[in-house]
Amino acid sequence: xxxxxxxxxxxxxxxxxxxxxxxVNMELPELGTNCALTTCKQLDFLPMRCDACAKLFCKDHxxxxxxxxxxxxxxxxxxxxxxxxxxxxxxxxxxxxxxxVGEHIDRDCQSDPAVAKRKAYLNxxxxxxxxxxxxxxxxxKSCRQNFCLxxxxxxxxxxxxxxxxxxxxxxxxxxGEAAAVRGLRAKNVxxxxxxxxxxxxxxxxxxxxxxxxxxxxxxxPQGPQPIPQPALSEDExxxxxxxxxxxxxxxxxxxxxxxTSQEDEDQALARALAESEREEQNRRRRQEQEKKSxxxxx
Numbered sequence: 001x002x003x004x005x006x007x008x009x010x011x012x013x014x015x016x017x018x019x020x021x022x023x024v025n026m027e028l029p030e031l032g033t034n035c036a037l038t039t040c041k042q043l044d045f046l047p048m049r050c051d052a053c054a055k056l057f058c059k060d061h062x063x064x065x066x067x068x069x070x071x072x073x074x075x076x077x078x079x080x081x082x083x084x085x086x087x088x089x090x091x092x093x094x095x096x097x098x099x100x101v102g103e104h105i106d107r108d109c110q111s112d113p114a115v116a117k118r119k120a121y122l123n124x125x126x127x128x129x130x131x132x133x134x135x136x137x138x139x140x141k142s143c144r145q146n147f148c149l150x151x152x153x154x155x156x157x158x159x160x161x162x163x164x165x166x167x168x169x170x171x172x173x174x175x176g177e178a179a180a181v182r183g184l185r186a187k188n189v190x191x192x193x194x195x196x197x198x199x200x201x202x203x204x205x206x207x208x209x210x211x212x213x214x215x216x217x218x219x220x221p222q223g224p225q226p227i228p229q230p231a232l233s234e235d236e237x238x239x240x241x242x243x244x245x246x247x248x249x250x251x252x253x254x255x256x257x258x259x260t261s262q263e264d265e266d267q268a269l270a271r272a273l274a275e276s277e278r279e280e281q282n283r284r285r286r287q288e289q290e291k292k293s294x295x296x297x298x
Contacts, residue, residue: 037061051075084111107131127151142291211269214262 032045036055047056052064052071064072079088080097082104091100105114123134125148132148139146142159151157 035061037067082109082111084114085109106133125151127157214265214269217262 032043033047033056035042035044035047035058037057040058040061042058042060044056044058047058048062049056050062050064050067050069052069052075055067057067061067064075080091080101081087082089082101084105087104087109089097089101089104091097109115123137123146125132125134126145127147130148130151132150134148137146138149138152140152140154140157140159142154145157147157
């Protein structure tokens, strides 16, 4: 009898609850929403929206695993942990976590192995935006700055100092030239005397000696000084001129006069100067070729 009364009470409570729900649906049909899960469809007055698929579910099926959400992978974020210092490494969307962990170990990791590795790689690249470091210094011949192996060539790091005529000089070369000009001005020596000075060779010294000896011979008086003649009359001067003209006509010979030693020395001087100029041109050409060569590893 006791169990029968309890069963009837449960039936009455269920019927009463059903009547209340039916009454609410008839009076307020827009109140509440059915669960989006096809196997549930429960009317929930406080439904919850999934932030991945934007569907409404009841409290029992709001989890990703409960309603088998198709966009759950978009919300499944995992932050990698550094294996050396056990710190979380933030990774932006669309990037590989392995790359970010490697960059963290190379720059920010404070573990003993990472710090020891950074102490060995101290030669940082001078290119803006490049953070690569090398074990040995790699310097450019032109600008004298340190670069990584990827930017070691002049074309790769857009070197401002390039070999050839009309190119810009480096800051160190400009400073050296300015210091030389200031020193010359202090000594009251014109700077044009030291600019573009040719290379001193043995041939150039021989040419200078020959030129100096030729000038000395020209300055010295050649032969005895002529003895002043007494004044002659017009008739006597005319007679002497006619006699000298006849002697010259009788002594004329078709053969060429022999070449003097002074002309030989002048020709030797000209050859020496031409050889010196050729050597200077070769030296300048070699310097330009060395400037155009690639950067060396120092």
